[in-house]
Amino acid sequence: MRPLQPPPAAGSAGNHANRSRRRQDLTLPLPQRDFSLAVPLPLPPGSAPASSSSSLQLEYSDLERVSRIGSGAGGTVYKVLHRPTGKVYALKVIYGHHEDAVRNQMRREIQILGDVDNPNVVRCHNLIDHNGEIQVLLEYMDKGSLEGTHIPYEPSLSDLTRQVLCGLYYLHKRKIVHRDIKPSNLLINSRGIVKIADFGVSRVLCQTMDPCNSSVGTIAYMSPERINTDLNHGQYDGYAGDIWSLGVSILEFYLGKFPFAVGRQGDWASLMCAICMSQPPEAPASASREFRDFIACCLQRDPAKRWTAFQLLGHPFITKYGSPASNGSGINQVHQPHQLLPPPRPHFSSA
Numbered sequence: 470m471r472p473l474q475p476p477p478a479a480g481s482a483g484n485h486a487n488r489s490r491r492r493q494d495l496t497l498p499l500p501q502r503d504f505s506l507a508v509p510l511p512l513p514p515g516s517a518p519a520s521s522s523s524s525l526q527l528e529y530s531d532l533e534r535v536s537r538i539g540s541g542a543g544g545t546v547y548k549v550l551h552r553p554t555g556k557v558y559a560l561k562v563i564y565g566h567h568e569d570a571v572r573n574q575m576r577r578e579i580q581i582l583g584d585v586d587n588p589n590v591v592r593c594h595n596l597i598d599h600n601g602e603i604q605v606l607l608e609y610m611d612k613g614s615l616e617g618t619h620i621p622y623e624p625s626l627s628d629l630t631r632q633v634l635c636g637l638y639y640l641h642k643r644k645i646v647h648r649d650i651k652p653s654n655l656l657i658n659s660r661g662i663v664k665i666a667d668f669g670v671s672r673v674l675c676q677t678m679d680p681c682n683s684s685v686g687t688i689a690y691m692s693p694e695r696i697n698t699d700l701n702h703g704q705y706d707g708y709a710g711d712i713w714s715l716g717v718s719i720l721e722f723y724l725g726k727f728p729f730a731v732g733r734q735g736d737w738a739s740l741m742c743a744i745c746m747s748q749p750p751e752a753p754a755s756a757s758r759e760f761r762d763f764i765a766c767c768l769q770r771d772p773a774k775r776w777t778a779f780q781l782l783g784h785p786f787i788t789k790y791g792s793p794a795s796n797g798s799g800i801n802q803v804h805q806p807h808q809l810l811p812p813p814r815p816h817f818s819s820a
Contacts, residue, residue, distance in 0.1 A: 531552050533550045538613070544564045585640070585643070589635045589639070591608045593608075611659050623760055626760075627786055629655075629719075632664075633715060634778050634781050637712075638779050648710065649690070688741070689717075689735075692710045693713075694772055697741065708778075717768070760786050762785070766784065
């Protein structure tokens, strides 16, 4: 092995000879960096940026229960005050003791729903696990739910329907199926903004598009193929199921009563027969042609024939009573289709 030699002195003959032996054609170019593949270096401990999640990290001890808003089979909802900031929230306390796997799944769904940001969807801020009891911190809607509301005036009903459709379109585009759309899960505030609430039975679909055909939700508003799995060859489309539930709810608002021949609180067998074995309910002849057709587009027995939320946003019943921005609720964020297209249903890409 040759020993390392010290570099020749500056201006020496050896240095001159080295320069003379250089060849420009053997110069190697510097590699070009592809910035699209760049990966940032990890930050040192303690300097990581704050999470972009919209979830609020609030201490349970800082929440003061003001009053009970409502209760049902799934849990109780309270109006709560966050004492340090003076802000008011809704706190849903979910009944029952859940296994760790169920808790983890709920945390994952709450985390995803915490990133939902749409003017017609109730914000889901945080999940609190207090003494083994699961509690969900939600946006507070001061005028409560629309259950029992009678809206025979079509322009007002059109405005309400448009807001719900904008929320549904946003959720469906993010592959979120609600699965329990009904009047009691549609909330309104003092500004007249309507929002979809209660994601206790919602399902965030993965890339494999799980059929999500489990029997959760309120049977009175379920689509026929979801109640009777023998229909539609056992296939269940969660998006189309939400549209059926929307149609039943909007028709109930117009009539001022549940639109089927049986009561909403009827027994399971009676409701199943009414929903699965009879013709879908229709809007009365006294309603406008546009409203009758809108309800028919929602309440198709064949789920493939139901319009999507996007298509329904361009229906004449929605467009005839003013522009989407007329109520100031941010609905103009949804682009109206220029032409009403029949199914096949569009494919939603990943959010």
